[in-house]
Amino acid sequence: MVRRTSQIFSPWVIQDIHAKSDLGRYRIRGFSSFQDVTHFDDLTFLSTGLTRFPLEGYKEQCNTQTVIGSLNAKNPLILDTPIYITGMSYGALSVNAKTALGKAASLVGTASCTGDGGMLPSERKASNKLIYQVLPSRYGFNPHHLKKAQAIEIVVGQGAKPGTGGMLMGIKVLDNISEMRDLPKGIDQRSPARHPDWLGPDDLAMKIEQLREATNWTVPIHVKLGACRVSDDVKLAAKAGADAIVVDSMLAGTGASSEILLDHSGIPTVPAIVLAREALREIGLNGKVHLIASGGIRSGADAAKALALGADAVAIGLSALIALNCNREIPGSNFMKEMGVPAGECSHCHTGKCPVGIATQDENLTKRLDPDEGAERVANFLNAMTMEMSLLTRSLGKGDVHSLEPEDLAALTIEASAMAQVPLVGTNKIFGQS
Amino acid sequence: MVSIDAAQLSTRELNIKLNALVEDNQDVKIINPRARHNVVVGILKKCQITVEGSLGYYCASLLDGPTVCIEGNSGWALGENLMNGVIRLSKDAGASVGASMRGGEIFVGRNAGARAGISMKGGTLIIKGNAGFLTGFMMQKGTIIVCGDVGDAVGDSMYEGVIYVGGKITSLGNDAKIANPTQTELSVIDKKLKKNNIAGSYKFKKIISEKKLYHFDKLERLEKSAI
Numbered sequence: 132m133v134r135r136t137s138q139i140f141s142p143w144v145i146q147d148i149h150a151k152s153d154l155g156r157y158r159i160r161g162f163s164s165f166q167d168v169t170h171f172d173d174l175t176f177l178s179t180g181l182t183r184f185p186l187e188g189y190k191e192q193c194n195t196q197t198v199i200g201s202l203n204a205k206n207p208l209i210l211d212t213p214i215y216i217t218g219m220s221y222g223a224l225s226v227n228a229k230t231a232l233g234k235a236a237s238l239v240g241t242a243s244c245t246g247d248g249g250m251l252p253s254e255r256k257a258s259n260k261l262i263y264q265v266l267p268s269r270y271g272f273n274p275h276h277l278k279k280a281q282a283i284e285i286v287v288g289q290g291a292k293p294g295t296g297g298m299l300m301g302i303k304v305l306d307n308i309s310e311m312r313d314l315p316k317g318i319d320q321r322s323p324a325r326h327p328d329w330l331g332p333d334d335l336a337m338k339i340e341q342l343r344e345a346t347n348w349t350v351p352i353h354v355k356l357g358a359c360r361v362s363d364d365v366k367l368a369a370k371a372g373a374d375a376i377v378v379d380s381m382l383a384g385t386g387a388s389s390e391i392l393l394d395h396s397g398i399p400t401v402p403a404i405v406l407a408r409e410a411l412r413e414i415g416l417n418g419k420v421h422l423i424a425s426g427g428i429r430s431g432a433d434a435a436k437a438l439a440l441g442a443d444a445v446a447i448g449l450s451a452l453i454a455l456n457c458n459r460e461i462p463g464s465n466f467m468k469e470m471g472v473p474a475g476e477c478s479h480c481h482t483g484k485c486p487v488g489i490a491t492q493d494e495n496l497t498k499r500l501d502p503d504e505g506a507e508r509v510a511n512f513l514n515a516m517t518m519e520m521s522l523l524t525r526s527l528g529k530g531d532v533h534s535l536e537p538e539d540l541a542a543l544t545i546e547a548s549a550m551a552q553v554p555l556v557g558t559n560k561i562f563g564q565s
Numbered sequence: 566m567v568s569i570d571a572a573q574l575s576t577r578e579l580n581i582k583l584n585a586l587v588e589d590n591q592d593v594k595i596i597n598p599r600a601r602h603n604v605v606v607g608i609l610k611k612c613q614i615t616v617e618g619s620l621g622y623y624c625a626s627l628l629d630g631p632t633v634c635i636e637g638n639s640g641w642a643l644g645e646n647l648m649n650g651v652i653r654l655s656k657d658a659g660a661s662v663g664a665s666m667r668g669g670e671i672f673v674g675r676n677a678g679a680r681a682g683i684s685m686k687g688g689t690l691i692i693k694g695n696a697g698f699l700t701g702f703m704m705q706k707g708t709i710i711v712c713g714d715v716g717d718a719v720g721d722s723m724y725e726g727v728i729y730v731g732g733k734i735t736s737l738g739n740d741a742k743i744a745n746p747t748q749t750e751l752s753v754i755d756k757k758l759k760k761n762n763i764a765g766s767y768k769f770k771k772i773i774s775e776k777k778l779y780h781f782d783k784l785e786r787l788e789k790s791a792i
């Protein structure tokens with residue numbers, strides 16, 4: 132017998148209503164959005180044929196070096212690959228995870244980034260190029276650490292929870308975290324959504340000048356935005372003096388967010404990049420103020436497509452954690468028993484019970500992640516991604532990943548054509564253009 | 566004491582000059598600051614700086630160690646993220662004075678704008694006059710003493726830390742409550758006021774967190790099993 136079920140009251144919706152009627156509050160989880168939206172898989176590269184010729188793989192050079200923040204900073208970030216590790220807090224992540232990510236970044240000549248809760252000494256030691264976040268919470272914020280950073284990132288919003296602050300459940304607010312953040316032990320931390328010392332874009336300009344003065348105009352200042360009203364926000368951030376703008380999409384990962392914001396706010400990565408690029412072009416700052424894209428970047432193909440659409444670099448979170456063994460059964464772990472789901476379906480970073488020692492503050496669980504082995508895995512993954520980018524770039528007949536452009540792409544769906552502003556395959560038509 | 570006349574200098578030039586003199590262990594006086602922003606920023610050693618005139622946003626911010634005396638008013642975020650040291654302002658402070666400060670002492674000689682001591686994580690903020698709305702908003706630790714009145718929503722969403730108010734409280738913020746200060750607390754306040762040449766008898770009320778916002782009241786199955 133074939134049974135029909137409701138389109139709108141799917142099994143997931145029914146379960147969600149049950150859960151909320153048990154709980155009496157919104158649901159919280161980690162990982163990223165479960166929405167099925169247009170993404171990089173809906174775009175394809177138009178590699179060479181007779182109209183242009185390819186470069187030889189492995190033999191001919193393909194440049195991946197990336198410079199970020201050269202507009203005002205005496206020492207811009209110079210990375211060997213356009214991929215770096217995004218800000219993930221010590222608190223959401225274990226000390227071993229943070230150390231491994233910093234080490235991995237150094238191994239491949241790229242940067243890593245601190246996160247809510249301050250700069251962890253072992254991360255500072257491990258990461259040669261460390262970006263220091265200035266968040267609304269200012270947990271653990273320290274001008275001594277600021278002066279040691281290679282770049283500064285003012286966080287206005289995150290793609291996984293735009294318009295709200297960070298979140299860390301009490302299970303993770305243990306001794307060290309409560310001390311670093313000046314918070315009572317065991318509280319469910321809900322960070323502020325607004326900065327304590329500035330509100331609008333005019334104030335932001337002064338905040339940027341303050342950070343520049345405090346660091347002698349040496350390091351770049353990034354502004355991170357949750358991708359919502361991208362066009363206006365990017366223009367305002369650029370006018371306020373940002374050297375680089377991070378556009379973090381609705382597909383971005385998180386250690387904990389309300390599910391409703393994960394799934395029902397923000398826009399996908401593809402249109403976010405295009406809108407940001409066009410906004411910078413309109414105010415004459417395209418190529419001067421650098422654009423960094425994040426949210427759901429999983430491979431060299433995703434990164435290459437992001438660059439082709441207009442990003443200068445990409446930042447990765449979840450895929451770096453997956454390289455660290457997130458959602459993989461390892462000796463000692465038992466996902467079904469510990470998380471109630473099989474490896475591959477875990478999104479429970481907020482519980483602090485991570486079976487692979489990544490998203491936890493539990494000492495015993497943390498030991499399941501060896502920072503050196505983890506660093507090697509993440510470095511391998513970053514190298515693999517960079518090689519994938521070069522491979523695609525050479526196949527397009529180009530010798531520099533930064534030469535990728537929208538013209539190299541076609542869309543596989545009408546939606547992707549409209550969002551990426553590239554033609555639909557098999558047509559010359561770019562949807563959404565008047 | 567070495568004087569810097571700020572009138573003809575850009576903010577960059579002024580701070581470079583100031584930093585060099587501080588490095589050279591000189592006491593510095595800045596004249597003609599003309600309410601500019603971002604003056605005396607990011608100095609991380611003990612030193613004595615006097616400013617004759619008013620300052621704009623973010624002045625005497627991101628400091629660890631200096632004693633800064635300002636004869637005038639200040640814009641927003643005076644003493645932001647102070648780690649240690651002393652800031653004395655003779656007149657009025659704009660919004661967010663002492664935002665996210667973690668130590669040291671800030672003294673405001675007259676009134677302070679909105680959000681005084683917002684996200685404060687330590688140290689002491691003393692306001693001789695009145696303070697605006699959301700004083701001590703999301704304050705985490707430290708002490709705020711307001712000798713005059715406070716505006717609406719004082720102590721909203723505060724975690725720890727204490728706010729003492731000598732005058733009228735317009736309204737309490739979310740999760741804030743009034744408690745009775747102890748004799749020991751009152752004598753500590755008294756000492757701090759005397760040290761700042763504040764005479765007068767105040768009937769201080771103490772504001773602390775009710776701690777009702779510390780937790781989500783219900784947990785999901787997995788969170789329960791994790792406790």
Ligand SMILES: Cc1cc2nc3c(=O)[nH]c(=O)nc-3n(C[C@H](O)[C@H](O)[C@H](O)COP(=O)(O)O)c2cc1C
Nearest residue numbers: 218219220246247383384385386426427447448449
């Ligand atoms: C475990 C975890 C913790 C995070 N912590 C922070 C944080 O402290 N500050 C921040 O700006 N973003 C934080 N983020 C978001 C990331 O910086 C970034 O925006 C996101 O991970 C990018 O998307 P991706 O994970 O799909 O690559 C966190 C993400 C994860 C997965």
Ligand code: SF4
Nearest residue numbers: 457458477479480485
């Ligand atoms: S395995 Fe760990 S890091 Fe991965 S989703 Fe689960 S809790 Fe989060």
